Amino acid sequence: MRFALTAEQKEFGAAVGALLADVPEGGAGERDRWSRLAGLGLLAVLVPEEHGGAGGDETDLLAPLEAAGRAAAPEPVVEAAVAAALLRGTDLAAEWLPKLAAGETFVAVTEPGTAHAASADRAGLLLYESGGAWSATSTFAVTARDSVDPARRLSAVEPAEGVRLAEGSEAYDRGAALTAAYLVGVASRMIEMTVGYAGQRRQFGRAIGSYQAVKHRLADALVAVEFARPTVHRAAHSLANGAPTRSRDASAAKAMASDAASRAARTALQVHGAIGYTMEHDLHRWLRRAWSLAAAWGDADHHRRRVAGLLIAADGEPVRTP
Known part of the structure; x- marks a missing residue:
């Protein structure tokens, strides 16, 4: 079994790294960075082609995510990938996946076993886990929480009853x-x-x-x-x-x-x-x-x-x- 990246995957990672080095984080450039990451296709990797995505898989994210780590990028790119996979094949896919792929919205994802989510204060949709099942809702309360990493904006969330998406780990x-x-x-x-x-x-x-x-x-x-x-x-x-x-x-x-x-x-x-x-x-x-x-x-x-x-x-x- 060969785990080496393809030339295209390496080039994708290099492009993401160059963008993050060129556009400063925070302030007025925050939304611009997110839009430009979407323009490169980073948010669309796990989104199916019929919803405006690339129809890729997790191996396509390895180089760009490592580049994001090298730049200490605070954007919730991991959460976007998790959200894209959770929404695929659901009744919410047609509405939310094109927006996610285009960088028009944030989709917050709680970490299992917690009521906390990154960038929930900017999100239009929340995906949350409870009892081993995942659900989605656009109605939720957000309370900011202190974090060792202020750039990774962490919030406690209280979701309203949502739409069941999937079960499992x-x-x-x-x-x-x-x-x-x-x-x-x-x-x-x-x-x-x-x-x-x-x-x-x-x-x-x-x-x-x-x-x-x-x-x-x-x-x-x-x-x-x-x-x-x-x-x-x-x-x-x-x-x-x-x-x-x-x-x-x-x-x-x-x-x-x-x-x-x-x-x-x-x-x-x-x-x-x-x-x-x-x-x-x-x-x-x-x-x-x-x-x-x-x-x-x-x-x-x-x-x-x-x-x-x-x-x-x-x-x-x-x-x-x-």
């Missing part, structure tokens, strides 16, 4: 796997920033990057990222092809990517020293994104327990995982 698997792809980008960028800093910062007459202790920390962080990336690609391939192992693969990817991002964040902060704690240095944007998304869609410990439970169940002894 596939939306959760998709959210976990695609967030893992984003985290690989976040971690990669933090390592690059830290290597650059370590080559410039001098102590005792030498660049701190020349010291073995610093080299080993950076090497360990890089190894964690490089081990996580193929696991994420496997998860996307499993989701795209409806593999029976897709839940296990998604959880393995999220666990490894969360660990890799957390290690990269810790290493970056330690090597940068005091400057890494300040708002004057850009590192805080990636640190916040790593910390918030490592916990989103289930943290590493949760997904390790889930993998263990699924492996045991595959041997004929079903178990419940929290």
